[in-house]
Ligand SMILES: NC(=O)N[C@@H](CC(=O)O)C(=O)O
Ligand SMILES: [Zn+2]
Protein backbone atom coordinates (compact mmCIF):
# COMPACT_ATOMS: atom_id res chain seq x y z
CA UNK A 1 0.00 0.00 0.00
CA UNK A 2 1.25 3.47 -0.96
CA UNK A 3 0.30 6.89 0.38
CA UNK A 4 1.06 9.97 -1.73
CA UNK A 5 1.41 13.44 -0.25
CA UNK A 6 1.36 16.49 -2.45
CA UNK A 7 3.94 19.22 -1.68
CA UNK A 8 4.39 18.63 2.07
CA UNK A 9 5.97 21.51 4.01
CA UNK A 10 7.80 21.72 7.33
CA UNK A 11 7.06 25.20 8.71
CA UNK A 12 9.79 25.24 11.42
CA UNK A 13 13.18 23.60 10.88
CA UNK A 14 16.73 23.94 12.24
CA UNK A 15 19.37 22.90 9.73
CA UNK A 16 22.46 24.35 11.49
CA UNK A 17 25.62 24.91 9.40
CA UNK A 18 28.68 23.09 8.08
CA UNK A 19 29.03 19.36 8.72
CA UNK A 20 25.81 19.18 10.80
CA UNK A 21 23.84 20.83 7.98
CA UNK A 22 25.25 18.38 5.47
CA UNK A 23 24.31 15.47 7.75
CA UNK A 24 20.72 16.51 8.55
CA UNK A 25 19.45 18.51 5.55
CA UNK A 26 19.01 15.54 3.18
CA UNK A 27 16.43 13.97 5.56
CA UNK A 28 14.22 17.05 5.27
CA UNK A 29 14.82 17.49 1.54
CA UNK A 30 13.87 13.84 0.89
CA UNK A 31 10.50 14.25 2.63
CA UNK A 32 9.44 17.87 2.13
CA UNK A 33 8.93 20.20 -0.81
CA UNK A 34 10.19 23.04 1.37
CA UNK A 35 10.74 24.21 4.92
CA UNK A 36 10.94 27.37 6.99
CA UNK A 37 14.60 27.67 8.01
CA UNK A 38 15.33 29.03 11.48
CA UNK A 39 17.98 31.77 11.80
CA UNK A 40 19.39 30.98 15.28
CA UNK A 41 22.93 30.29 14.14
CA UNK A 42 26.00 31.66 15.90
CA UNK A 43 26.12 34.51 14.95
CA UNK A 44 22.45 34.78 13.92
CA UNK A 45 21.23 35.24 10.34
CA UNK A 46 20.54 38.97 10.54
CA UNK A 47 21.87 40.55 7.35
CA UNK A 48 21.66 40.17 3.57
CA UNK A 49 25.11 38.71 3.13
CA UNK A 50 24.65 36.00 5.78
CA UNK A 51 21.19 35.18 4.35
CA UNK A 52 22.51 34.70 0.84
CA UNK A 53 25.42 32.56 1.96
CA UNK A 54 23.23 30.44 4.24
CA UNK A 55 20.68 29.86 1.46
CA UNK A 56 23.48 28.77 -0.90
CA UNK A 57 24.85 26.38 1.72
CA UNK A 58 21.38 24.84 2.17
CA UNK A 59 20.86 24.52 -1.58
CA UNK A 60 24.21 22.74 -1.93
CA UNK A 61 23.38 20.35 0.92
CA UNK A 62 19.88 19.50 -0.35
CA UNK A 63 20.69 19.02 -4.05
CA UNK A 64 19.46 17.30 -6.14
CA UNK A 65 16.14 17.31 -4.26
CA UNK A 66 13.73 20.06 -5.38
CA UNK A 67 13.62 21.62 -1.90
CA UNK A 68 12.55 25.21 -1.24
CA UNK A 69 14.25 26.86 1.76
CA UNK A 70 11.93 29.56 3.11
CA UNK A 71 14.51 31.78 4.78
CA UNK A 72 13.93 33.74 7.98
CA UNK A 73 15.75 36.70 9.46
CA UNK A 74 16.67 36.90 13.15
CA UNK A 75 14.63 39.71 14.71
CA UNK A 76 16.46 42.98 15.34
CA UNK A 77 14.93 46.45 15.67
CA UNK A 78 15.34 46.86 11.89
CA UNK A 79 14.58 50.20 10.23
CA UNK A 80 12.43 50.66 7.13
CA UNK A 81 15.28 50.77 4.60
CA UNK A 82 16.83 47.55 5.93
CA UNK A 83 13.53 45.65 5.93
CA UNK A 84 12.60 46.92 2.48
CA UNK A 85 15.97 45.79 1.16
CA UNK A 86 15.64 42.30 2.67
CA UNK A 87 11.96 41.72 2.05
CA UNK A 88 12.32 39.80 -1.24
CA UNK A 89 14.95 37.47 0.21
CA UNK A 90 12.96 36.31 3.24
CA UNK A 91 9.77 34.49 4.07
CA UNK A 92 9.49 35.94 7.58
CA UNK A 93 11.25 37.45 10.59
CA UNK A 94 11.77 35.21 13.66
CA UNK A 95 11.63 36.77 17.10
CA UNK A 96 13.30 35.26 20.17
CA UNK A 97 13.02 36.82 23.60
CA UNK A 98 16.57 37.07 24.95
CA UNK A 99 17.89 33.82 26.42
CA UNK A 100 14.73 31.67 26.25
CA UNK A 101 16.11 28.90 24.05
CA UNK A 102 19.15 27.58 22.14
CA UNK A 103 21.20 30.40 20.55
CA UNK A 104 18.86 33.20 21.58
CA UNK A 105 21.40 35.29 23.49
CA UNK A 106 20.96 38.02 20.84
CA UNK A 107 17.18 38.03 21.24
CA UNK A 108 14.93 40.86 22.40
CA UNK A 109 15.35 41.95 26.04
CA UNK A 110 12.47 44.44 26.30
CA UNK A 111 9.46 43.43 24.21
CA UNK A 112 7.82 46.82 24.70
CA UNK A 113 10.47 48.60 22.64
CA UNK A 114 10.05 46.84 19.31
CA UNK A 115 6.64 48.02 18.17
CA UNK A 116 8.04 50.39 15.49
CA UNK A 117 9.65 47.39 13.74
CA UNK A 118 6.42 45.38 14.05
CA UNK A 119 4.54 48.28 12.45
CA UNK A 120 7.01 48.25 9.53
CA UNK A 121 6.61 44.49 9.11
CA UNK A 122 2.84 44.90 9.09
CA UNK A 123 3.10 47.57 6.39
CA UNK A 124 5.48 45.47 4.29
CA UNK A 125 3.46 42.23 4.70
CA UNK A 126 6.30 40.34 6.42
CA UNK A 127 5.06 37.60 8.81
CA UNK A 128 6.30 37.55 12.42
CA UNK A 129 7.28 34.12 13.80
CA UNK A 130 7.72 34.00 17.57
CA UNK A 131 9.28 31.71 20.16
CA UNK A 132 6.70 32.75 22.72
CA UNK A 133 7.98 32.02 26.20
CA UNK A 134 8.45 34.23 29.25
CA UNK A 135 11.28 33.87 31.78
CA UNK A 136 8.88 32.50 34.42
CA UNK A 137 8.41 29.02 35.89
CA UNK A 138 9.21 26.56 33.11
CA UNK A 139 5.72 25.01 32.84
CA UNK A 140 4.06 28.44 32.74
CA UNK A 141 6.31 30.19 30.22
CA UNK A 142 4.08 29.71 27.19
CA UNK A 143 0.91 30.67 29.07
CA UNK A 144 2.61 33.79 30.44
CA UNK A 145 3.53 34.88 26.92
CA UNK A 146 -0.04 34.68 25.56
CA UNK A 147 -0.95 38.25 26.62
CA UNK A 148 1.99 39.49 24.49
CA UNK A 149 0.53 37.74 21.44
CA UNK A 150 -2.86 39.27 22.23
CA UNK A 151 -1.42 42.78 22.50
CA UNK A 152 0.41 42.49 19.18
CA UNK A 153 -2.56 40.85 17.44
CA UNK A 154 -4.78 43.76 18.52
CA UNK A 155 -2.24 46.54 17.87
CA UNK A 156 -1.20 45.23 14.44
CA UNK A 157 -4.35 43.64 12.97
CA UNK A 158 -2.79 43.13 9.53
CA UNK A 159 0.46 41.61 10.86
CA UNK A 160 0.46 37.83 10.37
CA UNK A 161 1.71 36.40 13.69
CA UNK A 162 2.71 32.75 14.07
CA UNK A 163 2.95 31.26 17.57
CA UNK A 164 5.74 28.76 16.99
CA UNK A 165 5.75 25.20 18.39
CA UNK A 166 2.74 25.61 20.70
CA UNK A 167 2.49 23.14 23.58
CA UNK A 168 -0.66 24.16 25.49
CA UNK A 169 -4.42 24.00 25.09
CA UNK A 170 -4.47 27.69 26.12
CA UNK A 171 -2.44 28.70 23.05
CA UNK A 172 -4.83 26.75 20.86
CA UNK A 173 -7.78 28.63 22.38
CA UNK A 174 -6.18 31.95 21.47
CA UNK A 175 -6.25 31.02 17.78
CA UNK A 176 -10.03 31.35 17.84
CA UNK A 177 -9.94 34.92 19.13
CA UNK A 178 -7.69 36.80 16.66
CA UNK A 179 -7.93 36.43 12.87
CA UNK A 180 -4.23 37.32 12.41
CA UNK A 181 -2.89 34.72 14.88
CA UNK A 182 -1.69 31.32 13.61
CA UNK A 183 0.38 28.49 15.09
CA UNK A 184 2.77 25.68 14.31
CA UNK A 185 3.00 22.43 16.29
CA UNK A 186 5.69 19.75 16.29
CA UNK A 187 5.33 15.98 15.90
CA UNK A 188 6.82 15.32 19.33
CA UNK A 189 4.38 17.65 21.09
CA UNK A 190 1.52 15.62 19.57
CA UNK A 191 2.98 12.46 21.14
CA UNK A 192 4.78 13.13 24.41
CA UNK A 193 4.15 14.81 27.76
CA UNK A 194 6.48 15.91 30.53
CA UNK A 195 6.25 12.36 31.88
CA UNK A 196 8.13 11.07 28.84
CA UNK A 197 10.90 13.64 29.44
CA UNK A 198 11.31 13.47 33.20
CA UNK A 199 8.69 11.14 34.71
CA UNK A 200 11.04 8.17 34.86
CA UNK A 201 14.73 8.03 34.05
CA UNK A 202 15.66 11.35 32.45
CA UNK A 203 15.32 11.33 28.64
CA UNK A 204 17.62 14.06 27.30
CA UNK A 205 16.69 13.40 23.67
CA UNK A 206 13.13 14.54 24.46
CA UNK A 207 14.27 17.70 26.24
CA UNK A 208 13.34 20.77 24.24
CA UNK A 209 11.93 24.27 24.58
CA UNK A 210 9.08 24.71 25.15
CA UNK A 211 9.12 21.67 27.45
CA UNK A 212 6.38 19.08 26.81
CA UNK A 213 3.36 19.73 29.03
CA UNK A 214 0.35 17.90 30.50
CA UNK A 215 -1.65 15.03 28.92
CA UNK A 216 -4.63 17.42 28.55
CA UNK A 217 -2.44 19.82 26.52
CA UNK A 218 -1.04 17.06 24.33
CA UNK A 219 -4.54 15.67 23.72
CA UNK A 220 -5.92 19.08 22.74
CA UNK A 221 -3.04 19.68 20.29
CA UNK A 222 -3.45 16.21 18.80
CA UNK A 223 -7.20 16.64 18.35
CA UNK A 224 -6.66 19.98 16.57
CA UNK A 225 -3.99 18.53 14.26
CA UNK A 226 -6.09 15.46 13.45
CA UNK A 227 -9.04 17.58 12.40
CA UNK A 228 -6.78 19.69 10.18
CA UNK A 229 -7.46 22.86 12.22
CA UNK A 230 -7.29 25.61 9.56
CA UNK A 231 -4.92 27.87 11.58
CA UNK A 232 -2.54 25.13 12.72
CA UNK A 233 0.48 24.17 10.59
CA UNK A 234 2.97 21.36 10.96
CA UNK A 235 6.44 22.64 11.94
CA UNK A 236 8.81 19.91 13.14
CA UNK A 237 11.22 22.08 15.15
CA UNK A 238 13.73 19.32 14.34
CA UNK A 239 16.75 20.69 16.23
CA UNK A 240 19.84 18.45 16.14
CA UNK A 241 22.59 18.62 18.75
CA UNK A 242 25.62 16.31 18.87
CA UNK A 243 25.32 13.46 21.37
CA UNK A 244 27.91 14.96 23.72
CA UNK A 245 25.72 18.08 24.09
CA UNK A 246 22.60 15.96 24.85
CA UNK A 247 23.89 13.16 27.06
CA UNK A 248 25.54 15.60 29.43
CA UNK A 249 25.11 17.90 32.36
CA UNK A 250 23.59 21.13 30.94
CA UNK A 251 21.90 19.10 28.18
CA UNK A 252 21.05 21.29 25.17
CA UNK A 253 17.37 21.80 24.27
CA UNK A 254 16.17 20.31 20.98
CA UNK A 255 14.68 17.12 19.52
CA UNK A 256 16.11 15.78 16.23
CA UNK A 257 13.03 14.43 14.46
CA UNK A 258 13.83 15.05 10.78
CA UNK A 259 14.44 11.41 9.73
CA UNK A 260 11.10 10.12 11.05
CA UNK A 261 8.66 12.95 10.38
CA UNK A 262 6.42 11.78 7.54
CA UNK A 263 6.50 8.08 8.52
CA UNK A 264 5.39 8.95 12.05
CA UNK A 265 2.82 11.54 10.95
CA UNK A 266 1.23 9.05 8.55
CA UNK A 267 1.18 6.38 11.26
CA UNK A 268 -0.37 8.80 13.77
CA UNK A 269 -3.08 10.09 11.41
CA UNK A 270 -3.80 6.54 10.18
CA UNK A 271 -4.18 5.25 13.75
CA UNK A 272 -6.79 7.94 14.39
CA UNK A 273 -8.52 7.41 11.04
CA UNK A 274 -7.67 11.00 10.04
CA UNK A 275 -5.47 10.56 6.95
CA UNK A 276 -7.84 12.80 4.94
CA UNK A 277 -6.74 15.76 7.08
CA UNK A 278 -2.99 15.15 6.86
CA UNK A 279 -2.46 17.17 3.63
CA UNK A 280 -3.95 20.30 5.22
CA UNK A 281 -1.75 19.88 8.29
CA UNK A 282 1.53 19.26 6.42
CA UNK A 283 1.39 22.05 3.87
CA UNK A 284 -2.11 22.86 2.70
CA UNK A 285 -2.92 25.21 5.57
CA UNK A 286 0.49 26.90 5.29
CA UNK A 287 0.04 27.56 1.56
CA UNK A 288 -3.39 29.09 2.12
CA UNK A 289 -2.39 31.14 5.18
CA UNK A 290 0.83 32.54 3.68
CA UNK A 291 -0.05 32.46 -0.02
CA UNK A 292 2.86 30.11 -0.72
CA UNK A 293 3.25 28.42 -4.10
CA UNK A 294 6.18 26.00 -3.77
CA UNK A 295 7.09 23.95 -6.86
CA UNK A 296 4.64 20.99 -6.78
CA UNK A 297 6.16 17.71 -5.67
CA UNK A 298 4.71 14.31 -4.74
CA UNK A 299 6.21 12.35 -1.85
CA UNK A 300 5.29 8.70 -1.35
CA UNK A 301 5.31 6.37 1.64
CA UNK A 302 4.96 2.61 1.52
CA UNK A 303 3.59 0.31 4.22
CA UNK A 304 6.92 -1.40 4.95
CA UNK A 305 8.26 -1.46 8.47
CA UNK A 306 11.78 -0.30 9.38
CA UNK A 307 13.72 0.29 12.54
CA UNK A 308 14.91 3.81 13.33
CA UNK A 309 18.70 3.73 13.79
CA UNK A 310 20.21 4.44 17.20
CA UNK A 311 22.21 7.28 15.68
CA UNK A 312 22.76 9.24 12.49
CA UNK A 313 26.40 10.32 12.68
CA UNK A 314 26.73 11.78 16.17
CA UNK A 315 23.04 12.68 16.53
CA UNK A 316 20.37 10.54 18.22
CA UNK A 317 17.02 10.79 16.41
CA UNK A 318 13.53 10.96 17.88
CA UNK A 319 12.09 7.42 18.19
CA UNK A 320 15.55 5.81 17.99
CA UNK A 321 15.24 2.03 17.99
CA UNK A 322 11.47 2.06 17.37
CA UNK A 323 9.90 0.12 14.54
CA UNK A 324 7.83 2.35 12.24
CA UNK A 325 5.09 1.12 9.92
CA UNK A 326 5.64 3.50 6.98
CA UNK A 327 8.80 4.06 4.98
CA UNK A 328 9.62 6.87 2.58
CA UNK A 329 9.85 5.78 -1.07
CA UNK A 330 13.17 7.32 -2.20
N1 LIG B 1 13.35 23.83 20.37
C1 LIG B 1 14.49 23.70 21.01
O1 LIG B 1 14.53 23.16 22.12
N2 LIG B 1 15.66 24.12 20.47
C2 LIG B 1 15.84 24.87 19.25
C3 LIG B 1 15.47 26.32 19.39
C4 LIG B 1 13.97 26.57 19.44
O2 LIG B 1 13.25 26.26 18.50
O3 LIG B 1 13.49 27.11 20.44
C5 LIG B 1 17.31 24.75 18.83
O4 LIG B 1 17.75 25.56 18.01
O5 LIG B 1 18.00 23.82 19.29
ZN1 LIG C 1 11.75 27.97 19.67
Ligand SMILES: [Zn+2]
Pocket residue numbers: 012013014038237239
Ligand atom coordinates in the same frame (compact mmCIF):
# COMPACT_ATOMS: atom_id res chain seq x y z
ZN1 LIG D 1 12.89 25.79 16.77
